[in-house]
Amino acid sequence: MSCYLQKLVFLLVYMERHTANPALSIGEVGQTVHPYQNVQFVSVGMNISVEQGEDAIFACHTKNLDGLQIVWRKGYAVLAAGRSMISQDTRLSLATSNNKNSLRLQKVTPEDRGNYTCEVTTKHKILQLHHTLTVLVHPTISAVSRLVRVTEYEEAILKCEFSGLPNPTVNWYSESGQKLSADKTCSVNSTSCLRILQVTRQSAGPFTCEATNGVGKPANDKILLSVSYKPVIDLELFDDRTIQNLTLSCKVEGDPQPMVSWYKDGRDLADIGYPTSIYRTRNIPQTNTFLLTVVRSEAAVFGNYTCEASNPVGTTRSHVEVHGRPTTPTLVGTQPGVGGSSRILIWKTMSLFPLLEYTILYKQMNGAQWITVTVPDHNNFNNNPMSIYEVSSLVSNLIEDQEYETIIQARNAYGWSDPSRIFSFKTNQESAWGQPLYSSSSCSSLLHSSSCCIILVYFISFIYL
Incomplete structure (x- = not known):
């Protein structure tokens, strides 16, 4: 003045x-x-x-x-x-x-x-x-950026600017309400930040910054963390035996949304121009599922199939092999043979094409040497979409009152099945029966089972048809 x-x-x-x-x-x-x-x-x-x-x-x-x-x-x-x-x-x-x-x-x-x-x-x-x-x-707070996008396994920093008298305290919360600690190294003056090291796709979602100073109500704002990651593929195969259709289901996740392509033996099906009477594709957007249906009208459909998903972060591929080999045989039961030195083995398998022969390997329990027996197939092949074979064979020259182990394989024109698991049986035993391989009322619930649907999927996935 x-x-x-x-x-x-x-x-x-x-x-x-x-x-x-x-x-x-x-x-x-x-x-x-x-x-x-x-x-x-x-x-x-x-x-x-x-x-x-x-x-x-x-x-x-x-x-x-x-x-x-x-x-x-x-x-x-x-x-x-x-x-x-x-x-x-x-x-x-x-x-x-x-x-x-x-x-x-x-x-x-x-x-x-x-x-x-x-x-x-x-x-x-x-x-x-x-x-x-x-x-x-009263406290105020606002996100510096309401959308933060990072690539998976990178570092994410979320920032909020705040004001108020007295100076507010800022807390961070995850979508689940878990309280998180602000990073002091990047929180300066009127800015608070949350640092997340090596984010994963599970880290994505809204985060809340909240300012309180005892004056009025707390103030808050939200930041959406978006995590980009390369595609993830879940490839499955479903077999509709009644109409001879084979469906490959490729469920894809990724951010940004991946583009999906189908390949057979390394060639893009879209470029090859296969007839729609054999190959059909469709998408289920709600579940990000891409389907390829193959009509098994001829052996030419056998081969290696690839589902490929790509986005700016990367490319992921998953493979299955479609072929005509038999399913893995399953031992149904055993019966006494002639005297105590032989045993009748009964097993089942499935095949789209006529079976030619079987191989039985057996040895005494805890023995070292396997004995191999070849059994020709004498069953009449029918024209059902998937033929079920029940086969029995007499194994002779066994030792009475001893326990044995056996492995069975089946062969058709397209090759040998996988070996069965090891089954055990005992001579001088009454008939022993296991669970049946297949019944018309229950196979539909076992579509993922290689023993029922002649399908085996694994990544580099092999599928037996």
């Missing part, structure tokens, strides 16, 4: 004081007895905290004021003197009554914070009463 304005304020106070008490006129100054030596403040200085937008009241109650005037200041700026407002701020107003004086500030803002002084000037000294105003501001 300029020296001129200070003098003007002093003159106004002086004149108002002597106008209120004619005994203290200018002409009588030399004769004045000063009754102001006992002036006191009844109010005490306060630390006042007010939320933004509310009103603040500063009290300045005195005793023995005896016509002296009160001056209100904020710092060096004079706000009011006596009953007169000096400040042009219309939010300020005075309330005076006898020795009670109050300054009201309406709708405070953060810029209003600071020291407010009530001041009384006597002939010998200046008395001051100080109030400190703190403006409380």
Whole structure:
């Protein structure tokens, strides 16, 4: 405040004081007895905290004021003197009554914070009463970017900017509500950040930053973390025996959404232009599943099939082999042979093409040498889409009352089946029957079983037809 304005304020106070008490006129100054030596403040200085937008009241109650005037200041700026407002701020107003004086500030803002002084000037000294105003501001917070996209196994940094008085505390939460710790190395000034090292696709989803400072309600904002990753393929094969159809199901996941292509023996089916009477493709968008249906009308459909999925992150392939070899034989049971030195083995297998022969390998339990027997197939092949063969064969020259192990394989024109698992049987035993290989009422529930549907899938997947 300029020296001129200070003098003007002093003159106004002086004149108002002597106008209120004619005994203290200018002409009588030399004769004045000063009754102001006992002036006191009844109010005490306060630390006042007010939320933004509310009103603040500063009290300045005195005793023995005896016509002296009160001056209100904020710092060096004079706000009011006596009953007169000096400040042009219309939010300020005075309330005076006898020795009670109050300054009201309406709708405070953060810029209003600071020291407010009530001041009384006597002939010998200046008395001051100080109030400190703190403006409380509701927290605010906003995401620097509401969408953060990273590639799988990279680092992700999520940032939120916040404000408020007092300075808010910021917490981070995952989609499940788990509280996460902010990274102090990248949280500076009014920015809080969450650092996630080596994100995985499971990390994707919304994250919440929340600011609290005890004023009003907490504030929050959300950031969506998007994780790009190369395609993941789940390749399965389904066999509809009633219409001789074979369906390859390729379920694909990836971000961004992958493009899918089908190959046979390394050649793109779309480029080769196979007839739709043999190959049909369709998609199920809701499950990201891509289907290739093969009609087994001829052996030419046998080969290696590939489902290929590509996106900007990478390419993934999964393979299956479609062929005409028999299923793995399953031992159904055994019966006594002639005497105690032989045993009848009964097994089942399935084949799209006529079976030619079987191989039986057997040895005494805990023995070292396997004995091989070749058994020709004498069954009549029928024209069903999938023929089920039940075969029995007599194994002779066994030792009575001993336990044996056996392995069985089947062959058709397209090759040998996989060896069966090792079955055990005992001579001099009554008939022993295991679970049947197939029944018309239950095979439909076993479509993933190689023993029922002559399908075996594994990655580089081999499928037996």
